[in-house]
Amino acid sequence: MCFDALRAVRRGSIVLAMAIVLGNLPQTSAAALELKGHKDRLFAYPGILTMAKDGSYMVVDYDKMRDIHRRDIEPERRVRSSYVSLKVNRLSRVAEHQANGRTIETGLTGDLAGARFAVIFVHGRGGDQRLGMNDYTFGGNFNRLKNLVVGNGGAYLAPTVQSFDDQGSGDVKALVLAGRVPVVLACASMGSIICAKLANDTEVVPRLAGIALLGGAPDMGIAGSAAVKARLPIVFTHGSDDSVYAWGDQKAVFDKVRASSEAYPARFVLFNTGSHGTPMRMTDWKQTLEFLLSR
Template sequence: MPGAIVPAQALDLRGHKDRLFAYPGILSVADEGTFFVVDYDKMRDIHRRDSEPERRVRSNYVATGVRKYSRVAVHEANGRKIETGVAGDYARARLAVIFVHGRGGDQRLGMNDYTFGGNFNRLKNLMVLNGGAYLSPTVSSFDDAGARDIKALIMAGRAPVLLACASMGSIICSKLANDPAVVPRLAGMAILGGAPDMTLARSLAVRSKLPLVFTHGSYDTVYDWQDQKSVFDAVRRSAGGYPAQFILFDTGSHGTPIRMTDWKQTLEFVFRRR
């Protein structure tokens, strides 16, 4: 059933290069309109999109004017210094996204305008255009200490936060999903190629019906998509009409969700419930 993913009663966000970054095609829709298989083609979505495959996207995918609203800040909490890339004014933002990278990354990964098909540049532009803020912290460890660092960033602002966790960074999402101070501050969570964790389905976040978006590649050899789909299914079983989506990129690999997730659609799906 081809077509666009259209969230009902969507938050009205100003777009940014929507035609370039929209999902290239929906191959099928299942589970009462919550599970989408998206067309992905490596030749089209990497080799024709990038001037240097996986290193530099073509210039029409980026708008670097957002750099004047961006900086690297150091947030001190728990006796630790958290280096964080920031776009927008977090203190005054009406909505925010905090991106948690996976193993081997740091704040630079989520601030790079040209890698991952320009998708981080688009996200930064979307947030600034809509009075929001985007934060990309360096996560020093994927344990309780790392979770406390991200909690400190969440609690430092006033805006509702979409916590987006990629790959091993999803461990941080799972830990904070049971924090009674954090969950009320969240607008939702997005898990991009994350580690399947069935405890998420029993978490405080899920009991609170926090919107969740899962994006995953069907050829992911790090974390199997079917295991993550089992978590998604358990979340949906927890309550009728649970606000969750699963976006599966057909033939996509582990890094595909970072490149291909349509951030405008994801933001609208999550923040429409605020």
Template structure:
């Protein structure tokens, strides 16, 4: 399979970001590798749009039972580095919308970049910092942030309506103020996607963002015409082909509409994956590298 030309886009942006990171990766990508042999070597079943749309092989026996010591509860130790927990703190931030409980991993001031993860219904900040569930994928995200001079926030979202959007918008502004001029990525899973789509409608919030990641989320046709759409804020979708909560066909249709118009977007579809598959299987390094470069 040929490497997508999107990998090489906006070299000047990458160079500027590399200067801000603690150490530059030899590959020339924005983020240095972390356990890529375990997380970043998927089997591509289908590729189109110059590599912007990919269908990835997913098998429960291999990707859950073969990866976990206790299926869906504890990943095998080789997938994680728990030393990152020393860089982790629970905080209560006083924001214009009120107090917001967050877990922060990495430096609060002068971070090279910020990633904010929004959980779905029934979750809280503990979900986004869980090292041993979800195949160790959040542990990898935490390590990618810390080892590259960034900061990662996992807030407890109070609701998935306007109040929740206001709280997360306040967190985005908080992070941007503590690391001026550095990119902020907002990633939302499942019902948390309502927060991403809500934030996308506010021009001030969008001005702080470098990109959105939607993991197994709802589709928002009204995104077209939003402040984020007008700003061409990059969007990376990941979804399971057998998601029974949010139909993959609806999300693919939105991607297709955006991509055909030349909008910066990518889509990873996990073949046979269910609603929760993107949280376990999404390649955080690939997502962040593309969003940071595309912006």
């Protein structure tokens, strides 16, 4: 469905409250949400080196030889076929959303108008919608994400963000507001600037189910944001050898978020020896989405 048609639906009768939408997800309780899996054995974390008692912090074993060279046919370019399922692409297309006097090119999988939730992935510098829609790079993790989302009645969006300023955040905001379902906002690398801006947008925060920051730029302002005041779940994933954004700086943001209120729903996953791009390859999306959608 194109975004023009989507706007027409939005004005019609298909308007569901967030609580109803989340209540329709397959779960036994809000704290025990379980999504239908997709290739879970292949994409599960290969080993946990350290974990906090409450599960809020974990260090995951990462091995470049195992997790890139044995997983990919062409390292960092094409994963082995066992990691991908291409049937989901029958529901994929490139859509154009008109907002703010601009056209936002967006990779779209699923039907946002009829979805129970949505995931919007925001790429980093130098990327576009193709990064979040590529089935074979980053170990097939984006293909898994698309399959997980659509397989559980959701919609997946990967917009091209032209800039990481108010214009860029305004474009992503338009996509969040285009539907009437809870949105998981996932931002990688410099794209996390968009997440940080929207975390303080009082129109956007009520529409969000949670935020995921993958190798993101540390921003201590998140700890005092409207999203944190609303106790919005946040997941941080980072590589310990990230040479772009130091993991310790991002961990400090996580620690401040956790300290903002008792048992704040935040998690930090550190990939031991992982680089800047490791979170996009190694983040377990099933575990991440279950946590973010469980509120």
